[in-house]
Amino acid sequence: MSGPRNHLERILFGETEIRKCIADLGAAITKDYKDKRPLSVVTILQGGALFMADLIREIHLPLKIESISVSSYEGTSSSGTVKFHQNGMPDLNGRHVLILDDILDSGRTLFAIQSRFEGECQPLSIQTCVFLSKQCERAVEIEADYVGFEVGDEFVVGYGLDYNGEYRNLPEIGVLKPEFYEK
């Protein structure tokens, strides 16, 4: 076998653990949003695509899905600026909004998106849900309302998370062997 899975040095979360975690998150969200309608779930592309696809099937409520595409990472570190790849915003007027992302790191991405939605979209409420929360110092003051797993301050790939655009299709989350990082 020479698939990308062999590029991992360590697996942090396997498929079974990920599935169980998402079922628990979905159950908590279903309970909390039972009387909060209408609901829009907005994922941050590309990283949040797999997370959204799995999580919405564990949220047993009527909802709409939206996405927004931004980038801030270069290689394995945050560039410090969040670039929006589209001009328009999703239609969130008068809706409860749950923003999803693969990982909370410096916090700039979630903060920038939440601020734009608040300023431009007239939502009824906004909450955030990340699959991973990195234990590191945030550059801005933000924590997610729902967190799947906590991870240490290291660079991880898989289940939506990329290194230079690759590894998003790994079904588990892990750390790359040193030889697969560009020198």
Ligand code: IMP
């Ligand atoms: P933040 O804006 O620094 O919180 O970073 C959030 C974005 O950076 C996420 O949406 C990811 O795309 C990316 N990111 C942060 N940490 C990692 C990592 O360990 N692996 C892959 N991508 C990451």
Ligand code: MG
């Ligand atoms: Mg991302």
